[in-house]
Amino acid sequence: MAFGPSVEPAVRAARLYAGAPIYAIGIVNSRSTLEALGDQARGLAFTQVTPYPFQPNTAITRDYGAAMARAGLPLDVDHFFGYLNLRVLLEAMRRTGKSISPQSLLNTLESVGKIGLGGYEVKWGPQNHHGSSFVDVMVVGPGGRFIR
Numbered sequence: 001m002a003f004g005p006s007v008e009p010a011v012r013a014a015r016l017y018a019g020a021p022i023y024a025i026g027i028v029n030s031r032s033t034l035e036a037l038g039d040q041a042r043g044l045a046f047t048q049v050t051p052y053p054f055q056p057n058t059a060i061t062r063d064y065g066a067a068m069a070r071a072g073l074p075l076d077v078d079h080f081f082g083y084l085n086l087r088v089l090l091e092a093m094r095r096t097g098k099s100i101s102p103q104s105l106l107n108t109l110e111s112v113g114k115i116g117l118g119g120y121e122v123k124w125g126p127q128n129h130h131g132s133s134f135v136d137v138m139v140v141g142p143g144g145r146f147i148r
Helices: 004-017 030-041 059-071 077-096 102-112
Strands: 045-048 114-116 121-125 128-131 136-140
Touching (some): 004 030, 030 077, 059 077, 077 102, 102 121
Antiparallel strands (some): 045 136, 114 121, 121 128
8 A cells, every 4th residue: 555655656566566456545646646657557546535526417526617617727636625625614614603713613513413515425523523434436547537
């Protein structure tokens, strides 16, 4: 298992010596990993904790796509992860009110239970700080594009 800068050499070595399918966890910076690996990225599977951002089949993926279009930016797995985190933070801030602090945000998240983001749901509680239990797998296809 590898993440961060160690993913690229780990994948190259596994491709050279093992010839087995390779899975990467979603905390990998996927875009830089794909660029560094080039054609060797094809077939690499990524587990993701977010929905597939390239298909506008939920309200959250449509909102993300519209925001990226307004900014003139391409859709990207890593940016979508950041977008979801920002949406959760903004909703927590809205529900917290005017006296915002790290502790008040945590109290809000723990008391609200769940936040629906248009087809993607995050949940918190005093004993649950995981956010989401959603998991999906995407595979790198031709041209470094993610496919499902």
